[in-house]
Amino acid sequence: RSGVRMGCQLGAAFTWEVRANDRGYHRQFKKKFAFCLSKRKYSGNAIRTAKYNLLTFLPLNLYEQFHRMANVYFVFVILLQTFPEISTLPWYTLLFPLSCLLIIRGLRDLIDDILSPESPCSFRWQKCWLSEPSSLCYVETADIDGETNLKFRQALLVTHQELGSEESMAAFDGRVTCEEPNSRMHTFTGTLRWRGRTHALDIDRLLLRGCRVRNTALCYGLVLYAGFDSKIMRNCGKIKRKKTKLDHMMDRLVVVIFLVLLLTSLGLAVASGFWARTFQEKHSYLAALYKHTTPAQQAFLNFWGFTILLSIIIPMSMYITLEFIYLLNSCFINWDLEMYYGAKDIPAEARSTSLSDQLGQVEYIFSDKTGTLTQNIMSFKKCCVNGTIYGNPGWDKFVEDQVNLELRDDDPVLREFLRLLALCHTVMVEDRDQLVYQAASPDEEALVLAAKNLGYVFLARTQDTITIRELGSTRTYELLAMLDFNSDRKRMSVLVRDPQGTIRLYTKGADTVILDRLRRRGPNETLTERALDRFAEETLRTLCVASREVSEAEFRAWSQRHREATVLLQDRARELDRLYEEMEQNLQLLGATAIEDKLQDGVPETIQLLKLGNIKVWVLTGDKQETAVNIGYACRLLMDDMEILEEKEVRTPEGRGARAGWAELSSARGASPSLCQPGCPWSSSDASQDRGGLVEKAFVELATSCQAMICCRVTPKQKALMVQLVKKHKKAVTLAIGDGANDVNMIKTADIGVGISGLEGLQAVQCSDYALAQFSFLQRLLLVHGRWNYLRICKFLRYFFYKTFAGLLGQVWFAFHSGFTAQPLYEGWFLALYNIFYTAYPVLSVGLLEQDVSAKKSLEFPELYMVGQQDELFNYRVFGVTLLHGVGTSLISFYVALWAFEDHVGTKAVGDYESFSVTVALSALLSVLIVLDTKYWTVLSFLMVTASLLLYCLFSFLTQSVDAFRIAPAIFRFPGEVPQGSFPSLPMVLGAVSHPVDHVLVATSRSIHLKAKRDPEPSVELRSHVPRGSFRRRSSYAFSHQEGYGGLISRGASLRGQPAGASLRGPACGGQPAGASLGGQPAGDSLRGPACGGQPAGDSLRGTASGASLRAPATPGTAPGALRPEETPAVSSLSCPSL
DSSP states (O other), X not given: OBOOOOOEEOSSTTOEEEETTOHHHHTTXXXXXXXXXXXXXXXXXXXXOOSOOTTTHHHHHHHHHTTSHHHHHHHHHHHHHTOTTTOOSOTHHHHHHHHHHHHHHHHHHHHHHHHSOOOGGGOOOOOEEEEOXXXXXXXXXXXXXXXXXXXXXXXXXXXXHHOOSHHHHHTOOOEEEEOOSOSOSSOOEEEEEETTEEEEEEGGGEEOTTOEEESOSOOEEEESOOGGGSHHHXXXXXXXXXXXXXXXXXXXXXXXXXHHHHHHXXXXXHXXXXXXXXXXXXXXXXXXXXXXXXXXXXXXXXXXXHHHHHGGGSOHHHHHHHHHHHHHHXXXXXXXXXXXXXXXXXXXXXXXXXXXXXXXXXXXXXXXXXXXXXXXXXXXXXXXXXXXXXXXXXXXXXXSSOOOGGGOTTOHHHHHHHHHHHHSSOOEEEEESEEXXXXXXXXXXXXXXXXXXXXXXEEEEOSSEEEEEETTEEEEEEEEEEEOOOTTTOEEXXXXXXXXXXXXXXXXXXXXXXXXXXXXXXHHHHHHHHHHHHHHHTTOEEEEEEEEEEOHHHHHHHHHHHHHHHTOSSSHHHHHHHHHHHHSOSBEEEEEEEEEEEEOTTHHHHHHHHHHTTOEEEEEOSSOHHHHHHHHHHTTSSOTTSOEEEGGGGOOTTOOOHXXXXXXXXXXHOSOOEEEEESOTTOOTTSOHHHHHHHHHHHHHHHHHSSOEEEESOOHHHHHHHHHHHHHHHOOEEEEEESSGGGHHHHHHSSEEEXXXXXXXXXXXXXXXXXXXXXXXHHHIIIIIIHHHHHHHHHHHHHHHHHHHHHHTHHHHHHTTTTTOOOOSSOHHHHHHIIIIISHHHHHHHHHHOOXXXXXXXXXXXXGGHHHHTTOSSSHHHHHHHHHHHHHHHHHHHHHHHHHTSOOOSTTOOOXXXXXHHHHHHHHHHHHHHTOOOSSOOHHHHHHHHHHHHHHHHHHHHHTOHHHHHHOTTTOOOTTOOOOTTTTHHHHHHHHHHHHHHHHHHHHHHHHHHHHHHSOOOOOOOOOOSOTTOOOOOOOGGGSOOSOOHHHHTTTOOOOOOOOOOOOOOOOTTSOOOOOOSTTOOTTOOOOOBOTTSOBOOOOOOOBOTTSOBOOOOBTTBOOOOOOEEEOBOGGGOOOOOO
16 A cells, blocks of 8 residues: 655755655645646646546547548538528538538547547556565566566565564654656656665666556555656657558649649639629619629629639548448458467557558568567576587587586586576576566576576575576575676676675676677687588677676775766766676686577568568667677578679778779679668768768668668667658658567657567567568568558549539539529538448449459469559559549530530420539439449449439439428428429430540559569569578677666566567578477477488487486486587688678
8 A cells, every 4th residue: 555645856866855754734735727826846646548428529530530621621611501692502502511521530439438448548557666575576567568478576674674564654653755757667666764874776676657566465665756746647648640641642632632722713703704794784674773883893702602602522521431341351450360379369450550561662661670570588598608619510610629618517618507597597586386477578587497408407595595406406696696697788797695605796788798808819709600601690699798807895995986886877877887887807718608589480582572562671689799690691682693782882992982992892892782780871970961961861871772771789769760761752651560568669769660579578569560470471561561551542532523523513504504602502511421332332332342352362462562552553653643534524414414404495395493403413413323343242242233223313312302402491492393204314425425534544553563463573582692690699698688777676576577679590501400499398308409411410418417427317397418529610610701
C-alpha cells in the first residue's frame, strides 16, 4: 500500500522534494493554469485515457472533424444555400451527405475510443520506492517497453530492515530529493535522507506506473510521481498521422477541382451578366421586372448560385467510402491464413487502416537483423580459450598442433574462463525441481547454460553473494561490486572475493574495448583475435572475456570513491563511468565466445522475390561488419558475384565526398555494386552544414545506386536518420521492419512500420502500422495485399471522379440553354443521393474485391509490383484522362437527350423540363454503371450493380410521387414523372454511344500491365573483384544489451534488461546448417559446427574433472557435456587486416 503523493518543486533540477506522511505541507503549493487561474501543482492519481466522455464527445469530435478543410468548405456552401437570393439547390442536397459523413466518422471514433485496448497509461500503479518483506519485487513491464519477461525491483537495505510493518511506515518521515517529472523512462536520480544519513536512489529502486506486480504478496512504497506527472504519462504523446502518396495527391486534386469550380462559376456568372444585359435590351417591355437588379448584380448573385450548384462535384462522399474500403481491406489482411503463424498462434494484424494502398508502392525496405531476419534464439557454438579453439574440429586447416584438453586438466586459464561465464552476468535463477534461468537477453542465457553444461553451474545469488557449483564442488563468492553494462561502455564486470579471500575482477564485452584494456599482447592474444575473425565469418556472435586480480588496498580506495559517487545528484553516471574505467585496466585475456542465431524460415526466398519486384532491402544493424555481411550472403541479399564496396573505397583523398568517388568508381568498374557502410559517413563534426548536406545527398545517391545496402554499428537514432535521408532525397515510399525497442524510431520514421512479434517483446509491434510473426510474411503483405489494395484504391478513385464528372457536369451544359440563370438541371434528391446510393455500391465493390491476377500469380510474377512504384494507375495524367472521359460522357448524355427532346406535337410528346431532367439523370447513371472495368466479378459485385439500379427506382418512386408532392411541395418538386413514349430506349442508346470512350482508359490500364510483363528489370548483379572474407572485426556484444542491472544485483537481486539485439547465424561452409546448440543438451551430446564440406563434425565438446578430466558429474537440473579442444590456428595460416 502506497504512501501519499507529496513534493514541491523549487525551480532547479533535482529539487523535487517528497516528504513522507505530510500531506498538509504539500497542499499549499499551486501553479498557474490559465490566465489568473491556478491549480494544485501536483497531479492527482486519477488518469483518464479515453478521448471522449458524455459531455465532450459531440463538441470535441466536431472540432476534430472540422479540421478537414473539405468539411469547412461544405458548411460554407450550406450557409450560402440559406440565402434565397442565391440559393439554387435545396439545403438538404449537401446537408444530408455531410451529416452522414460526420455521423459515421463520429461513431467510428467513439467505437475506437470505447473498444481500444487498455492503454498502458491507464494502469493505477504508482511510481514507488519499494520495501516488502523479501526486499525484492517482481514486475512485468510489457505495457511499457513490450518486454514479457519478469524484471526485479529492490528496496534499499535500510528501509528493508527498518520498515517492516504498517506502524513503522506510518511513522516514516524520510525526505526524497530527486529530479523533476520528466519522460525519461530508463533513468532516475535521487536521494533519500533519513535519520541523518543519505542513501542513493536510482531507476532500480522505482516501480513505474504501468508495471504489473507479479509473484509479490505485498509491497509498501512512497509515491514520487502520480497522475500526469508519472513517466508513462509524460511519454503518452500523440503520434503523427501518416499519410499516403495518394492522400497527398488527393488533397492537391481537391484544391484543383475547387479552383476549377470557382473559375467555371466565374465564367458562367460573367456570361449570365452579358446574357441579362442582352435580354433586357431585346425585351424592354419587361424592364419593370429588372428595375431593382442590374446585370452586374445578377452576375454576382449567379456566381454564388453556380458555386452552390456545382459544389457537389467535389467528392465529399468519396472520403466516407474510402473509410469503408480501407477498413475492410485491413480486415482482409487480418483474416489471411497464409500469414498466420500457427506455431505461436499469431495472426497478421493491420494496426493502421489508412495505409493499405501504400503497401503497393514500397521502394525501400529497412530491416533490422537480429530477431527480424534471424530467430533471436541463441546457442553457444564455439569458444577460444587461451588461443585454443573448442567446438568444431573442422578447423584442421588452421591447426599447428593438436592439443588434447584431457592432457591439460590443470589449465588455469580454461577454469578461469568457465568460472567467468558462471559469475559475470545478470541472470536470475529459480529452483523449480530444476534450475530455471531468467536472463536479460538470449545470448546472456546461452553463456550461462554453456557454463552449466560444462560443469560450472550457477546456483543462486543473494544481495552480496553468488553461489556456483564448480565440477561438483559448491563455492560461494562474495559480490563486492557490479560494474554494469551500457551501450557506451560496451562491457560489464563483477568484483568478487573467492573463498580463499582473493579479490578478482571478471569482465566480458566487445572485443574493441576489451583488447584495448589488456596488460599485454602475446601469441595467445593474437590467436584469439584471429579466431574472432573466423567466428565472424561464420556469422557467429562474439565477445571477449578477461580478468585480473585486485589488491585489497586498491579495492578499499576504489570502493570508498564508488560509495561517494553513488549518492551524487549531479553527474552521477559520468563519475561512475570514470571509476569503472579506472578499475577495468591491465586485464588478462582469457578467450572469446561465439554464439549462433539462425535465420528465420523463408528469409532468402522472400528477399529474392522483393528484389525481383524492384524493392531494395537495406539492413541496419548494430553488429560488426563481417557478421552483417555474412548474414547478407546467407539470406541472399548479397551474392557471390556482387562487388562489395566499403565506405573507404568511395572516398577520395582530396575529400571530394562519396559522390565524386562513386562517379570515378563506376566509370572504372562499369557496374553497380553493393555497399557496406559502417556508421553514418556524414556525421563528421568538422564538416560545415552546407558541405554536410552535399555529403548526405551524395551518400544517398551512391547507396540507392547499389543493389543492397548494409549499415553496421548503427544506433537506434542512426537507423531513423537513414530512413529520413532516403525519404528526404529520393521521395520514395519506405518501409521499416524490426522486432525490438531499438527499432521503434525507425518504424515510426518510415512511411510504413512493420513490427515482428519476436523474443524482444512487443514494443516494436505496439508502435507499428502492421504486425507480422515472420519476416517471410512480408512478401504476401506487399506483393499480394499491397498490390491489390493499390489497384483497388486507384480504380476506385478513377471511377469515383469519372462518375462525378459524367453525372454532374450536365449542370454546366444546361446553363447554356437556361440563360445562365443557375437553374439546376437535376432534381434535388437525385443530387443528394447520386454519390451515396445510386453509384456508390458498384464503385465500392471495385475498391473491395477487384483483382487483376490471383495471389499465386502475384507471387509468381513479382515484376507486376513495379506498377505501383511508378504511380502508373493514378497520377495527374490519369486524372486528366478521367476528367476528359467524364466530360465526354456528360456531353453525350446531355445533348443526345436534348436532341431527343426537341419540341414535338401529339398526345405522347414528352418535351417538358422535368422529363428531360429525369432522362439525362438516368442516362448518365447507366453510362457510369456500364463502363465499370471490373476484371474480377463476384456475386457481390453483381448484386451491388443491381442494387444501385433498384435503389434508383425505389427512391425515384418515393421522391417523385404525387403523394409526396402534396405533403411537402417545396421538398418534392418532381411529381408523377413516369417515362413515356420512346424514352425507355434512350438510356441504352446513350450507354452504347458512351461505352467505347471507356475503352481508352481500359486499354491504357492493360498496356501498363503488359509493359511490366514484357520489360522485366534487367539483372544488375556483378562479378566480384574483392575476395569475400576480407573483413575488419568488430564485436557485436555492445549492441546486444541495453544498460544492465549490475547495481541492483549488487544490492541483492537483478533485473532482466531489455534485449536490444542478438547475433546472427549464416550458412556454414557448403551451405549446410550448423548442429545443435550447447544449452540444454543431455550429457554426452556434442557441440557441433559444420565441417568444410557441409557435413556435421563428430567431435564433442569435453571437459575434464579435477585431477583426471574436466567432465562434470550430472546433477539435478544439470547436464554437463564434454569439452575438448578443437584446434589451434597457426599464425601463418590466417590473414589479419589492419584495423
